């Protein structure tokens with residue numbers, strides 16, 4: 564079905580995936596009067612605790628059809644949606660996001676080509692099909708350079724930073740085990756990593772959230788700092804590029820654009836995510852409209868909300884190893900927050916097992932300055948290794 568619908572509050576939004584992104588989407592959309600239903604194979608998934616859930620695998624066509632029958636609109640909260648299920652849903656139900664952006668962002672090479680076609684720079688790259696091609700490309704790009712699998716990588720998995728020619732064979736053989744194409748990228752000597760989340764509605768309206776400065780630890784997002792500590796011109800340029808990508812790729816809903824910033828002020832897009840993004844969680848309390856409400860508005864064909872930042876904020880992720888110290892702190896009066904005049908807003912996702920490095924929640928630390936918020940994170944010592 565290709566006609567554009569307006570889905571008003573009262574309507575039901577079906578979501579493929581029932582993790583934390585679905586949970587926060589349902590929380591935001593429920594406040595607006597929408598109903599939610601998730602399809603997720605895990606019993607009592609984070610979203611299943613706040614909405615209805617069909618417990619079934621993502622490639623279960625009957626379950627997907629059941630989801631579609633009960634939903635006025637279908638969306639997804641993760642990228643690796645089964646292609647057959649996506650095609651079936653597109654034919655039989657209302658999926659305003661379509662499958663093109665999903666198809667593009669499921670594969671690094673397709674994604675890079677699409678970003679370039681939209682007129683935006685990515686790090687120089689080369690498709691790699693053999694050790695010989697890898698040798699030749701490493702010689703061209705120099706070391707270090709980064710070998711990545713085209714599909715399936717996340718949080719730094721499926722990649723290898725090649726630091727010398729002696730690693731070529733091992734890197735190729737290890738990543739080839741993933742049985743997907745490989746891509747070699749020139750190493751970008753960035754000074755900062757930032758991201759911009761753009762929203763494009765089914766009616767073509769586009770808005771962006773302010774850029775977040777992202778700090779990773781062992782490839783997992785640790786902090787998002789907003790406003791990002793980059794100059795105004797660069798902020799505007801980053802926003803302009805995100806709009807160009809959302810427009811060029813014909814996105815509907817959210818698209819998160821991760822970028823590298825170099826010392827000379829150049830921006831290279833690293834990757835895209837066609838969904839709410841961890842680096843956009845700061846919007847929940849620090850913007851007039853959250854990324855989740857914006858996604859609901861975009862897919863339901865409502866006017867997009869105001870994305871203005873209302874407070875400096877630092878978002879800090881809570882991983883499995885942070886849960887125990889955090890829960891202890893929560894039980895007592897937070898004198899550090901009182902002294903620094905910051906308000907730490909806690910979001911936990913309802914996951915039972917606090918496994919090491921697993922994303923369990925996040926805290927949006929609002930304050931008079933980002934320095935005060937950073938100081939709170941430092942002083943609580945929850946994130947000390």
Ligand code: AMP
Pocket residue numbers: 686709716717718719720722748749750751752753756779782833834
């Ligand atoms: P990715 O899985 O592509 O998001 O990469 C994970 C992290 O690896 C990024 O956040 C960067 O810190 C680093 N990285 C990835 N690609 C490059 C590159 N071409 N140059 C420098 N660092 C990179």
